[in-house]
Amino acid sequence: MTIEAPAKIKFNNNILIVDDHPFIIEGYKNAITRYKTDEYTFMIDQAKNCETAYDIITNPETAPFDIAFLDISMPPFESKNIFSGEDLAKLLQRYMPNCKIILLTMYTELLKIKTIVKTINPAGLIVKNDLNFEVLIFAIDTIINNKKYYSDSIVRMLELVDADAVEIDVFDKQILFHLSKGTKKSELTHYILLSAGAIERRKKDLMLLLKIESGLDKDLVQEAKAKGLLY
Structure with a gap:
């Protein structure tokens, strides 16, 4: 068989x-x-x-x-x-x-x-x-x-890259700069060559990267300055 x-x-x-x-x-x-x-x-x-x-x-x-x-x-x-x-x-x-x-x-x-x-x-x-x-x-x-x-x-x-290092690109630097100058959300696209949606997504990424739990622009700007990302 x-x-x-x-x-x-x-x-x-x-x-x-x-x-x-x-x-x-x-x-x-x-x-x-x-x-x-x-x-x-x-x-x-x-x-x-x-x-x-x-x-x-x-x-x-x-x-x-x-x-x-x-x-x-x-x-x-x-x-x-x-x-x-x-x-x-x-x-x-x-x-x-x-x-x-x-x-x-x-x-x-x-x-x-x-x-x-x-x-x-x-x-x-x-x-x-x-x-x-x-x-x-x-x-x-x-x-x-x-x-x-x-x-x-x-x-x-x-x-x-050092695990503690923070690196951002030119668009993120532009976003931080204009936030620090008080540029209105509705006017950011006049200065940055990104859509409003893309700018908001990058802001959220920056909040995560810099561990900003409040979600406030002023806290993001303050931490960016502390990290040497904004002068």
Whole structure:
């Protein structure tokens, strides 16, 4: 009598990919569906903007996602205050707390990276310039095995900077300067080449970075001066 070996169990994973470039979504799908096909099967949902992603995530009939790939820079869904992949990540953490989030970004500003790590603590954080097929496969493997994956550029930035150091970019310096001069909120866009929403998000990032619990501009300015970020 011939005894057949038991069929190998495949693990199912529900994946969400959010990116406003269809060819990038296809690249992710191509890599994901080639990963250990004898061990895993993947069900993939996709969205090309924050509104579509919001509808998928908040739909009570949507099965929880195991992994989500989120581009940080996305067309916003302003009526729901969803302006970026970061906001979608926070939404996912609320609706699907066990989902492993991979954020993909073109940002290389230290303040932005440190804020993402602190506020979202993603399972994966990848600078797009680091990304290729092999990196994506390695990131998937690392995260499926319950480890974090940060791409090379992220690791270098975080390793080279003193943990207590505070670094901000030119836009943040402009925001702090005009706040210190008493410029009205409605007039900030006249002096800073950012949208009102972007300025408010940067203010919130600065509040987090400088540990301003009051949320008051005057406290932010005072602490920025104490840290030598504003003279």
